[in-house]
Structure formats: structure tokens, C-alpha cells
Amino acid sequence: MRHCRRALATSPDLVTGSSPEGPPVSQPPTVSPPPAKSLQRRHITMITLGGMLGAGLFVGSGAAINQVGPGILICYLLSGLLLILVMRMLAELAADHPNSGSFSTYAEETFGRWAGSLVGWLYWWFWVVIIAFEASAGASIVHDWVPAAPQWTIALLLMAALTTTNLWSVRSYGEFEFWFSAIKVVAIIAFIAVGAIVLIGLFPGHPSPGLGNLTGHGGFLPHGGGSIARGTLIVFLTFVGPEMVSIAAAECEEPTRAIRKTTNSIIWRILFFYIGSIGIVVTLLPWNSSKVDQSPYVAVLDLIGFPSVGVVMAAIVLTAVLSCLNSGLYTASRMVFSLAERGQAPAALARLSSRGVPRSAILASVAVGFVGVIFNYLSPNKVFLFLLNSSSATALFVYIAIGLTQIVSRYRLRTRDAEQTLTIRMWCFPWLSVLAVAAMVYIIVAMLADSSVRSQIVSSLVAAAVFLALGALNQFRSRRHTVPDAPSTRPFRPRSEQGTEHVR
Numbered sequence: 200m201r202h203c204r205r206a207l208a209t210s211p212d213l214v215t216g217s218s219p220e221g222p223p224v225s226q227p228p229t230v231s232p233p234p235a236k237s238l239q240r241r242h243i244t245m246i247t248l249g250g251m252l253g254a255g256l257f258v259g260s261g262a263a264i265n266q267v268g269p270g271i272l273i274c275y276l277l278s279g280l281l282l283i284l285v286m287r288m289l290a291e292l293a294a295d296h297p298n299s300g301s302f303s304t305y306a307e308e309t310f311g312r313w314a315g316s317l318v319g320w321l322y323w324w325f326w327v328v329i330i331a332f333e334a335s336a337g338a339s340i341v342h343d344w345v346p347a348a349p350q351w352t353i354a355l356l357l358m359a360a361l362t363t364t365n366l367w368s369v370r371s372y373g374e375f376e377f378w379f380s381a382i383k384v385v386a387i388i389a390f391i392a393v394g395a396i397v398l399i400g401l402f403p404g405h406p407s408p409g410l411g412n413l414t415g416h417g418g419f420l421p422h423g424g425g426s427i428a429r430g431t432l433i434v435f436l437t438f439v440g441p442e443m444v445s446i447a448a449a450e451c452e453e454p455t456r457a458i459r460k461t462t463n464s465i466i467w468r469i470l471f472f473y474i475g476s477i478g479i480v481v482t483l484l485p486w487n488s489s490k491v492d493q494s495p496y497v498a499v500l501d502l503i504g505f506p507s508v509g510v511v512m513a514a515i516v517l518t519a520v521l522s523c524l525n526s527g528l529y530t531a532s533r534m535v536f537s538l539a540e541r542g543q544a545p546a547a548l549a550r551l552s553s554r555g556v557p558r559s560a561i562l563a564s565v566a567v568g569f570v571g572v573i574f575n576y577l578s579p580n581k582v583f584l585f586l587l588n589s590s591s592a593t594a595l596f597v598y599i600a601i602g603l604t605q606i607v608s609r610y611r612l613r614t615r616d617a618e619q620t621l622t623i624r625m626w627c628f629p630w631l632s633v634l635a636v637a638a639m640v641y642i643i644v645a646m647l648a649d650s651s652v653r654s655q656i657v658s659s660l661v662a663a664a665v666f667l668a669l670g671a672l673n674q675f676r677s678r679r680h681t682v683p684d685a686p687s688t689r690p691f692r693p694r695s696e697q698g699t700e701h702v703r
Contacts, residue, residue, distance in 0.1 A: 238450045242373035243457040245380035246526065247444045247465070252383045252472060254336065254519040255437040257512070260477060261495045263437075267430035269413045269481040270420040272474060274430035279469035282438045284635040285598050287625050288605035290462040293445040294622040297454035300537030301445040302601045307541065309604045309611075312677055316670030317663070318600045319538045321593045324662060325439075326531035327564050328590035331571025331583075333524040334358050340517045354572045361525045362565045365532065368554045369450050372529050379522035386515045387472050394479030394499060405503065408483060416485045432645050432652070439594040440523075441465060442601070443530045455622055462623065531564040532557055543673050588658035592646065595639055596663055602636035 238246075264271050292305045300307075300319065307315025338354035345353075364371045393402070400407035413419055420426060444461045448454040480495040483502060490498035500508040536557040539549035548560045574583040609628055612618050625632055646656040 238369060238373045238447060238452075240451065240453065240457050240460065242370075242377055243444055243447055243451055243461060244464075245377040245384075246373070246447050247441050247461050248380045248384055248468065248472075251438065251440050251468065252380070252387065252519065253437065253440065253523050254333075254516050256473065256476070257496050257516050257519060258494055259437060260480075261492045263430055263433045264477070264481060264486050264495060265492045266422070266433060267426045268417065268419065268421040268486045270427060271430050271434070271481065271486075272478055273427055274434045275473050275477055277427070277431050278435040278438055279473060281435060281635060281638055282441065282469065283466055284631055285601055286441055286462050286465055287623070288632055288635065289442055289445055289601050290458050290623045291621060291625050292601070292605055292608060293448065294455050294458050297445065297449045297458065298537065299446055299449045299533040300541065301449070301534075302442070302597065302604065303534060303537060304541070305604045305608065306600050309607050312541075312543065312674040313667070313670035314600070314604075315541065316538070316543045316673050317667050318597055319534050319543065320666040320669065321663060322597050323531050323534045323538070323564070324666070325590045325593040325597070326527040326534075327567045328571055328586050329527045330358070330524055330531065330565065330568030331575060332587060333520045333527065334568065334572050335575045337517055337520040337524065340513055340520070343513070351572065351576050355569065357521065357524065358528075358565055358569060358572070361521065361528060362561060364525070365528050365561050366552075366556060366558055369556060372525065373447075376522060376525050376529075379518055379525060382518045383515065383522065384472075387476055390496060390499070391471075391475045391479055393503060394476075394483060397503060398479070398482055402503065410482065412482055412485050416487055421486070428645055429649065432642055432649070435642060436591065436595065438469075440526070442597075443526060446530055446533050449533075459623060528561065528565055528568070531568075532560040535564060536560040542677070543670075585658055588655045589662040590659065591655040592643065592659035593662060595642060596659070599636055599639045599643075602632055602639070606632050606636070 260271075263274065267274055289302060293301060296305070298304055300315070303315050303319030303322065306318045334354040334357055335350070337357050338350040341353045341357075342348060342350045361375070364375050396402045397405050398407055441461075445458060448457045451457045476496075480491065480499055483499055484491050484495070488498065490501065494512065497508055497512045500512065505511070535544050535548055538544035539546055539560065548557070548563055550557070550559050552558045571583065571586055574586065605625060606629055609618070609625070609632075612621075618624065643656060646652050
């Protein structure tokens, strides 16, 4: 921390107020004290797992299985490999330059203020809508247990409880997310273990079904090879979440080490938790069973004869919902906090409490989320549906921005010696980076061609156009306030050589 303050005090860019856009601005920027570094590596690990293991895995995976059949395992494998490439590109950017703005900051440094604004606001919008969705989903589960309580009241109470933990301290958020994620991890491990015992025929009263369910009922790909593209489209959007580690790492004592360890371990986590659990489902049960379509995990537990399976799974799904709500509130607040620091959001949102918590950013994010909850009950099939659709593909846009930022940023290093200074490097650059970006562009094109999901991509494109216009306006206004005819003295330098001059 002492080094960060010294860098802020002595950096010529901060003294003169120059920006990567060109000449120095007339007013020096306001530098906020950095957020509290209260998260530990165990928190970062569970935050990443919490982002990966959402309610979509426990409930929504049934629809994907119904669309593809047992071949859905290929879709999960392809989506997992694509996510691994995205995370590796992000790790290269973040390892030497961790901050709460993460990929929004990197896009701004690489392409300009308009890009940083677009990426940051798109990501913020994605999570505030998710806050509203998850609060409504959690309220629905609790309402089944307490029918007398109105759902909107339950949603408000859930949001208020998790907002309080986020407002109190960074560490309290980390602890809540640690235990939320731990419950999900234990549940999936137990599910895979019990399913494996049944599969090999060691579970009393349940002979092994063998591999008949993988090859029977129409075969491994009953809807043909073309269903893999459709299934990958559905599955990939459920993988969103691991990128938040690059945001949370800024509030960790050892951010670079946390990013490196998390990135290296994400491969086996995807293989074990996603492919392992879905593999158990499609092996033990016919893919076209109505029970699988409704809730595949409940169907497997019901087959085994697990007592009170409905209540147990509802509790696990509620935990997943609260975990996603908790992480969404944290991530959205940090992103808008970073935007405010960079002059792309109201300055009040960059204020920190005495505990190092961006309270204004948290309250603003949860307020927008609660407005979404209200629309969910007042106009669920019009306004709220549009809000949900407008955010559904925005995370995919952010992933594409991460890929483009990494490609351009690496090319700007120019020399192999400069590349060697990177703490983490993308594999087989530039081929795998270009392949990842091309695959995600293909997913967008496939969504436009698919009438069942076209409204989602169109609504998301509308949201992107709005935020792009705001970013362009922001950049135009910033250029109008620059001092004319003042040459920029800030040469481009590799990220590893930038030191701490950009530390927030």
C-alpha cells in the first residue's frame, strides 16, 4: 500500500492529468483511495466457483439436454474450452494490472474511453438485471415455503440482507460467498459420488444401467449433428461468472497469484463439476424423460430414492440463487465504482466508506435491481422480459471485447523480449485468441438466425447501442476539455513496465 501511495504521488501522468487519448486535460483527476484488500485466496477461489455454479446448472440444464440429447456433453466440453480460452486471455491482461475495473479498464487503455465505457456499462447492466432476476427467483422458492408472505416483500428482504453484508465490509461479502459456494460445491460433489456408485452397480437396490441411455432412445445425437451448435449456444451463456475473479482480485492481498492459481485450476473445475454432473444425469436417465426436462438433478435423486428430494433441491437452488445475487451485487458495484473513478459515471459513486467499501455504488446497483423486481411483478411479460432479454447476451459482448483487447494489447508489445515480461501469456498466440473471438461471433450470428432466441440478441444489441452512444458522447466531451496544442508526453509501454501508475 505504501508503494501505491508513492506511485500516485510521483506519477507525472497523474500530476498533469494526461490521458491515454492525447493531450493533458485542464483539471487533474481526482484519485480515490484504493478499496480495502480484505479478500483471501480462499475467498477468490469460491467467488469463481460461485460464479460458475449457478442455478442454471441445477435447473436450466434440463432444457439443454432435451434440445441435444446425450450429446450435450460435447456442448459442455466445447463451451468449457471456449471459456478457458477467454479466461486465459483475461488472465494475461489482469495478472500484471489488477484493478476493480478489470476488462473495462483494459479496453479503455487499448481502444479509448468509448470502449471502456461500453464494456463497463454493459457488464454492469448484465449484473443489475441478474440481481432482479435472482431476487425474484429466490422469492418464488421462499414463497412456496411461506405462502402468506408476498413475493415482492420476500425479494426486498433478500436484497436488503445481502446489501447489508456488502455494505458492512469487503470481507463480509467474501465470507458469505465462501459459504454459499461451499454448499453448492459439496452438493455437486455428493451428487457425482452417489451417481458414480449407482453407475458402477454398488448402490443397494439399483442395478447399473450401463451405457444404454447414452446410445439408446435415438442415439447419442438424436436430433443430428446440427443440434451441437444450438446446444453450445444455450450452454455457453450459463458459464458466465468466472471473469469476476479479475475484479475481486483487486481487493486481494496477492492479486497476481490469485489470478494465476484460479486460471490454472478452472480447467479441471469445468471438467469435474459441469461435465461430471451432466454425465451422471444423461447416463442414469433417458435424455427424453419429462423429469429430466423439468429438473435433471431432482430426477436423479428421485431415482435413487433420496428422502425429501424436493425440499433438499429447493434449498440448494435457493443457495445458488443467493450466491449469484450476492456476487452480482458485488460485481456490479465494483464495475460502476471503477467507471466513476475514470469519470464515466457520477463522481459520487467513487466514494469509499471508512471500511474501504464503495457504498454509493452498492446502493445505486441494488436500487436499479429492485426497480427490475418491481417490473417483474407489474409487467413480467413486457417490460421485465425486455430487460432480461437486453442483458442476456451482453456478457458475450464483454467476452468478445476481452479477446479483442488481448489481441491488440499483445501486438502492441511488438517484441518477443517485451512479451517475456508478461506474468501469464495466452497459449499459441494469436491463433487461439482469434479462434476464441471467431467462435463467439459465430454464437451471436447463430442467435440471430435462431427465431427462438433472436429477441434476446436483438434486445442486447439495442442495449449495446445505447451504451456505445453514451461512451462516444463521453469521449467527445473529454476531448473538448483538453488543452489544445499540448503534445502528449505519454508513450505506450508494455503493461508489465507500467508499474503502479494506474493503481486506483
